[in-house]
Amino acid sequence: MSAVSIYPISGLPEIVNGAPLADLIADALARLGMSLEAADVVVITQKVVSKAEGRVVSLDGVHPSARATEIGQRIGFDPRHVEVILSESVRIVREASRVLITETRHGFICANSGVDRSNTGGKEMVVLLPEHPDESASRLRARLQAMSGVAVGVVISDSFGRPWREGQVNVAIGAAGVVAMRDYRGREDPDGYELQGTELAVVDELASAAELVMGKLDRVPVALVRGASLAGDGRVQTMLRDPATDLFR
Amino acid sequence: MSAVSIYPISGLPEIVNGAPLADLIADALARLGMSLEAADVVVITQKVVSKAEGRVVSLDGVHPSARATEIGQRIGFDPRHVEVILSESVRIVREASRVLITETRHGFICANSGVDRSNTGGKEMVVLLPEHPDESASRLRARLQAMSGVAVGVVISDSFGRPWREGQVNVAIGAAGVVAMRDYRGREDPDGYELQGTELAVVDELASAAELVMGKLDRVPVALVRGASLAGDGRVQTMLRDPATDLFR
Numbered sequence: 001m002s003a004v005s006i007y008p009i010s011g012l013p014e015i016v017n018g019a020p021l022a023d024l025i026a027d028a029l030a031r032l033g034m035s036l037e038a039a040d041v042v043v044i045t046q047k048v049v050s051k052a053e054g055r056v057v058s059l060d061g062v063h064p065s066a067r068a069t070e071i072g073q074r075i076g077f078d079p080r081h082v083e084v085i086l087s088e089s090v091r092i093v094r095e096a097s098r099v100l101i102t103e104t105r106h107g108f109i110c111a112n113s114g115v116d117r118s119n120t121g122g123k124e125m126v127v128l129l130p131e132h133p134d135e136s137a138s139r140l141r142a143r144l145q146a147m148s149g150v151a152v153g154v155v156i157s158d159s160f161g162r163p164w165r166e167g168q169v170n171v172a173i174g175a176a177g178v179v180a181m182r183d184y185r186g187r188e189d190p191d192g193y194e195l196q197g198t199e200l201a202v203v204d205e206l207a208s209a210a211e212l213v214m215g216k217l218d219r220v221p222v223a224l225v226r227g228a229s230l231a232g233d234g235r236v237q238t239m240l241r242d243p244a245t246d247l248f249r
Numbered sequence: 250m251s252a253v254s255i256y257p258i259s260g261l262p263e264i265v266n267g268a269p270l271a272d273l274i275a276d277a278l279a280r281l282g283m284s285l286e287a288a289d290v291v292v293i294t295q296k297v298v299s300k301a302e303g304r305v306v307s308l309d310g311v312h313p314s315a316r317a318t319e320i321g322q323r324i325g326f327d328p329r330h331v332e333v334i335l336s337e338s339v340r341i342v343r344e345a346s347r348v349l350i351t352e353t354r355h356g357f358i359c360a361n362s363g364v365d366r367s368n369t370g371g372k373e374m375v376v377l378l379p380e381h382p383d384e385s386a387s388r389l390r391a392r393l394q395a396m397s398g399v400a401v402g403v404v405i406s407d408s409f410g411r412p413w414r415e416g417q418v419n420v421a422i423g424a425a426g427v428v429a430m431r432d433y434r435g436r437e438d439p440d441g442y443e444l445q446g447t448e449l450a451v452v453d454e455l456a457s458a459a460e461l462v463m464g465k466l467d468r469v470p471v472a473l474v475r476g477a478s479l480a481g482d483g484r485v486q487t488m489l490r491d492p493a494t495d496l497f498r
Contacts, residue, residue, distance in 0.1 A: 004461050006253045094496040101496065109413045118447070159449065162411060163497035164358045165420070166488045167430045167450030169457070181416045182464075198367070200408065200460060201416030208418070209458035211449060212253050212477050215431075228461050239415045247343040247350065248412035248497060 002227055007034065008213035009042075009222035014121060017054035022143035025222055034224070036148040041178055041225040042140075043210035046158040047119060047127055048221040049136050049174075055128040056120065057084055075100060081117060084126055088113035093249070104129060107240040108173065110160045130156065133174025134235045141176040153178035153231060157207035163248065170211035172203040172236050179203065180234025203234055251476055256283065257462035258291075258471035263370065266303035271392035274471055283473070290402040290427055290474040291393060292459035296368060296376055297470040298385050298405050298423075304377040305369065306333055324349060330366060333375055337362035342498075353378060356489040357422065359409045379405065382423025383484045390425040402427035402480060406456035412497065419460035421452040421485050428452065429483025450488060451479055 011028045015021070025042065029035055036042075050056070064072065064079035068086055072079030076098050086092075089102035093109055102113045106129065114129040121127075130136040133156050141154040156174035161167070172180075184198040210223035243249055260277045264270070274291065278284055285291075299305070313321065313328035317335055321328030325347050335341075338351035342358055351362045355378070363378040370376075379385040382405050390403040405423035410416070421429075433447040459472035492498055 002462075003257070004255045004458075006255075006458070008252070096496060099496070159447070164490050164495060165450065165453070166490055167448045167453070169450050169453050171414075198408070199416045201414065201418050202461065204414070204416070204418050205457040205460050208454040209253075209255070209461060211454050212451065212458060212479075213251075225461075230461075241413050241415055246413060247345060247348070 041153040137174040137176035179232030285397040295407040386423040386425035428481030
C-alpha cells in the first residue's frame with residue numbers, strides 16, 4: 001500500500017445557487033497546476049454543495065411556530081433558526097442549553113439538523129443540508145468524470161459532533177464512486193481468530209483526512225485525496241444504523 | 250496550507266513485551282529510505298503499543314466471576330473475555346447480543362473496554378488498552394525525538410464504533426506533541442457571524458487519516474503524517490466529555 005496525499009483545493013469563488021461546481025473545481029485545479037487522475041477522491045464540504053443547490057434560507061422570511069418559539073426561548077436559539085431546524089427534522093433526539101440534536105429527514109443524527117448559520121453568505125442566512133447528498137455526490141462525480149475523462153470518487157463532508165468526546169470531526173454525508181466501508185468480517189487474523197464486527201467506515205475517514213487541509217476560515221471547501229485506492233460504489237445512506245438495532249436512540 | 254501526505258510504515262516485526270518501539274520505527278523508516286522530519290506525526294496502533302507494554306493476557310489463566318459468566322452466556326461471549334473486559338471497565342454502558350459497550354477506567358466509551366481478541370499474537374490471548382495512553386505517547390515521542398533530533402508528534406490510535414452509523418473509525422486514544430482540538434470558537438466568519446461551538450478534533454482526524462494506509466490484515470501498525478502543521482501539546486484525556494454535561498450517557 002503506498003502513500004496517500006491530500007491536497008487543499010483553494011481558489012473557488014463564493015458559491016451561489018446554480019454554480020457549476022465541477023467546472024469551478026476543474027478551474028481551481030488547473031490554477032494549481034493539477035488535474036484529476038483515476039481513483040482520485042474529491043472531498044467537498046456540504047456547505048458549497050448546498051449553496052450551489054440553492055439550499056439557503058433567509059431568516060427574514062421565516063415565521064417561527066409556537067413550538068419553535070418555545071424551544072428557542074428555552075435553549076437560547078433564534079426561534080427562526082429553530083423553525084428551520086425543525087422543518088428539516090423528523091424528531092428531536094436531545095435538547096439542552098444552546099444544543100439541539102435532531103434526526104434529519106435523511107436519518108442523520110446531528111446538531112441543528114445540519115442547518116448552519118456560519119459562513120452562509122449573509123448574517124441572516126442559514127444553509128440546509130442537501131436534500132439527497134448521495135445523489136448530489138453522484139451528479140458532481142458524473143460531471144467531473146465527463147470533464148476529466150477519468151473515474152473519480154466524490155465525498156460530501158460535514159462536521160458532526162459525537163457523544164462522549166469533545167470536538168467535531170468531518171464525516172461523509174454523501175458519496176459516489178468510493179467504498180463506504182472496508183469489510184474485514186469473516187476474514188481470519190494470522191492466528192486463526194476470526195475478525196468479528198470489523199468494518200472500517202473508510203468514507204468517513206476520507207472526510208476526516210480531508211479536513212486536515214481544509215480549515216474552517218480559510219475557504220478551502222475542496223480537498224483532493226490521491227492514492228487511497230478506494231474506488232467502489234458505497235453510499236452514505238446505507239451506513240446509517242437501523243433504528244431497531246441502534247443502542248443509542 | 251499545503252498538502253498532507255500519509256505514508257504506511259511497514260516492516261515492523263511482531264511486537265513483544267519490552268520491544269523498543271522507537272528503534273523499530275526508526276529501522277523501518279530507514280529501510281523505506283525515509284527519516285523523521287520536524288512536525289511529522291507518527292500514528293501508531295494501540296495494539297503494538299499495548300504489546301510492547303506487556304498489556305497482554307492469556308485467557309487460559311483467567312477464571313471468570315459469576316457475573317462475567319452470566320453476562321458471557323447472555324450475550325454470547327467467552328466468559329473469560331468478559332472477565333477481562335469488566336476488569337478494565339468502570340461500568341457497562343450498553344449490553345446486547347454479542348455487544349458489550351463499557352466505560353473504561355480511562356473514560357473511553359467503546360466496545361469491550363478496548364480488549365481485543367484479534368491479531369493478538371495467539372488464539373487464546375487478548376490485548377488490553379495501554380494503562381495511560383497519553384503517557385505512552387509521550388514516552389515514545391521523547392525517544393523518537395532523542396533518536397532523530399527533530400520535534401515530532403505521536404498519536405496512538407484505535408478503531409472505535411460510534412452510535413447511529415455503521416462501521417468503526419480510527420480515533421486517538423493517546424497523543425503527545427500535537428494539537429488535540431483546533432478551536433474556532435469566538436472567531437467570526439466573513440459575514441460577521443460568530444462561530445459557535447466549532448472545535449475540530451484534529452487528533453482524531455489524524456488517526457482516521459492514518460487508517461487509510463494501515464489496513465487491518467496487512468500489518469501496517471504505523472503511519473507517518475507529514476505536512477499537517479499540528480504541532481502542539483494536546484492530550485486525548487482532556488477531550489473526554491465531562492459526564493455531567495454529556496447527553497448520551
